[in-house]
Amino acid sequence: MNTLGHCRSEIVDAVHAQFQQMDQVIFAGATHRPGQLVAKELLRIAPEGLHKVFFSDNGSTAVEVGLKMALQFWFNQGCAHKKRFVALRHSYHGDTFGAMSVSEPSPFNSPFPLAGFPVSYLDPPVAGRVTPESVCEQVTALCSQYDDIAGFIYEPMVQGAGGMHMQNPVALEKMLETFRSHGVLCIADEVMTGFGRTGKMFASMYTSVQPDIMCVAKGLSGGTFPIAATLASEKIYEVFHHEDRQKAFFHGHSFTGNPLGCAAALASMKLLQSSETLASIEMISSMNQRFLEGFRDAPGREAFKDVRACGTILACEVDTVNQPSGYFNHLRDEIESFFLDRLIFARPLGNVVYLLPPYCSEQGQIYAFYDSVVALGESLLRKKSV
Ligand SMILES: Cc1ncc(COP(=O)(O)O)c(C=O)c1O
Incomplete structure (x- = not known):
């Protein structure tokens, strides 16, 4: 989530200066310079074809919008x-009702009724x-089956x-091209992938077809x-x-387009x-690629079902024979404490341990993560053979 490191003086100073000028004003019927500048800059760096910016407060509300x-x-x-959404299996779009409804059914959203629109799921283009x-x-x-599809939402x-x-x-x-040809709106959820995470400014820049709507937050x-x-x-x-x-x-929240947030x-x-x-x-992106290549024949590699990378993101999926991969896989706590013992707060997604580093990370810190992955693999294989 943190992309640039904590307490960067450039961000702290900008927020401090803004706090002394104007802290908050409702963004309905009013505007302010920091908001205008953010919108302008965001559109300048965004994928082509996006022309307007609507502010909100977090990833879930950006998706809701x-x-x-x-x-x-x-x-x-x-x-x-036209009320149906198409989403991808394994998707997560947030915890508000609309965002939950287009996320893959899971214990996170199953206790709650859908938001009032039908959803169809497709396999991701893995x-x-x-x-x-x-x-x-x-x-x-x-x-061809449904004539009521309003949009396709995806994490690119x-x-x-x-x-x-x-x-x-x-x-x-x-x-994307096929959805477009059927008149379906494409909604890219770049809440996690935006702002350099995948090696490009936005993950949507990996394709020549650009979204009609794009959600950003965290970064x-x-x-x-x-x-x-x-x-x-x-x-x-x-x-x-429209005149009407x-x-x-x-749609609006009290803190929409908050000037301090805009300054940050x-x-x-x-x-x-x-x-x-x-x-x-x-x-970091090329370090990840080199790690993937070097790890192929390394001791401990066999403990993993898959090791993959995209830009600054590295994911290592432990092979758990008797249990499906996923958030509730029993290995989660074991992996977390294995990394904590090495002073790394890893927050694994079940049996998937991943690297999502701030870009100010030093090489030594990234190597410490790789070393822990190797050590984890070796330790799991040792246990298996006992
Ligand atoms: C792809 C994606 N969309 C939406 C969200 C929800 O964002 P937030 O936690 O800011 O509501 C997340 C959060 O992890 C996310 O990864």
């Missing part, structure tokens, strides 16, 4: 029946498991909380403030921009684009 925009896009045009052709067939079949390139599953960009592109402020945004294309905006006020997008976001985006940070992102 994206879903509501998609539903009302159709409603405003007399297509109120590298090595699907072909671009099979993805295209699945999407076409779904779009890496599905985070669902297990750090990584995708084949060619298959992802085919998926927008470097992980320092509860500020988020949903970006939309001109095509979406035009449907809301009932067509407006009625502005300073954080500047820091993110510094040559020092960009070089670090590249360094």
Whole structure:
């Protein structure tokens, strides 16, 4: 979540200065300079085709806004029946009702009723498991079966909380292209993947087809403030921009576009684009690739079912023969304490231990993580053989 390190003076100073000018104003019927500057900069660095910014407070609400925009896009045009969302298996989009409803069914969301729209799930375009052709067939079949699809929501390139599953960009592109050709809106949830995580500024930049709506949070402020945004294309905006006020997008929170959060976001985006940070992102990404190559024949490798990387993210999935992979896998606590003993707070997703480092991490810190992965593998194999 933290992308630039804690208490960076550039961010602290910017927030401090903003606090002395204006701390908070409701962002309805009012605007302010920090908000305008963040929107401008965000659109400058965003994937092509996104033209408008809607602020909110966290990843879940950014997704909520994206879903509501998609539903009302159709409603405003007399297509109120278009209420269905397509999502990916293993997806996680947040804990508010809409975001929960498009996340994969799991103990996290099963006690709660769906938000009032139907959801269909597709297999993610995971590298090595699907072909671009099979993805295209699945999407076409779904779009022929349902004429009520409002949008397709997806975590591009890496599905985070669902297990750090990584995708084949060619298959992802085919998926987006096929949805687009059936008039389905594409909603990229870049809450985890945005701001350099996958090696590019946004994971959507791995494909040539860009989303109609994109949700960002965490890394927008470097992980320092509860500020988020949903970006939309001109095509979406035009449907809301109307003389009839009932067509407006009625959504807002008291702290939407909070000026302090905006100051943090502005300073954080500047820091993110510094040559020092960009070089670090590249360094960590190539260290991950080298680790993958070196680990292939290393002792301990056999304990893992899969080891994968995308940009600065590395995920190591322990092979647990009698239990499915996932958040509730029994190995979670064991892996966590194994890493804690080495002074690394790893927070594994069940049997998947992952690296999601701030870009200011030093090489030695990254190597310490790799060494612990190797040691974990060796230790698990030793136990198995006893
Ligand atoms: C892809 C994705 N979407 C949405 C969310 C929800 O964000 P938040 O915890 O800020 O509500 C998360 C959080 O981990 C996420 O990884």
